[in-house]
Amino acid sequence: MSMVAQQDAFFADVCLLRAELVRLGYVATLGEASRPIEMQxxxxxxGRSxxxxxxxxxxxxIDLNIFKDGKLCGREEIKPLGIYWESLSPKNRWGGSWRGLIDAGKSSFIDAPHFERRTG
Known part of the structure; x- marks a missing residue:
């Protein structure tokens, strides 16, 4: 799959994620999406990555700032969104779970606002 096709599929899933978070009563603002190599x-x-x-x-x-009732949400509060995100595609990973690695004790790096599509 070309990179453009990967990016398009990612964006389509981001749109579905936004619809789901609105349905569940969350509000989101955009964080970081594209990042230059120097910043990485x-x-x-x-240690941020x-x-x-x-x-x-x-x-x-993409990193999203997710709020409910005017308060920034943490990992446990947005876990339903992470589960939803990962259900959209086997290529999707949520930084609050890394497809179960955190809960299994195989990773301690939590990045709950992070939603990605694996391209590799």
Whole structure:
């Protein structure tokens, strides 16, 4: 699948995610989507990211600021959205779960506002 097709599929799922979060009574603002390599290097160096192969570099990841009743939500509060996101495609991963790795004790890196489509 071409990168344009991957990005289009990602964007289509982001639109579905937004509809679901509105249906559940959440409000979201946009965080980071596209990221230059120089910023990724800084994030890895400072521990904000664990990889130089971020899907943000390919425009297939987005960080959302998700609110309910005017308050910024944490991992547990948006877990239903993460489960929904991962149900849309086997390529989709939510940073609050990494497809179950956190709950299984195989990862401790929690990035709950992060939603991505694996392109590799």
């Amino acid at each position: 290097m800084i994030y890895v160096k400072t 664990k990889t130089m192969n971020s899907e943000h570099l390919k425009r297939c990841a």
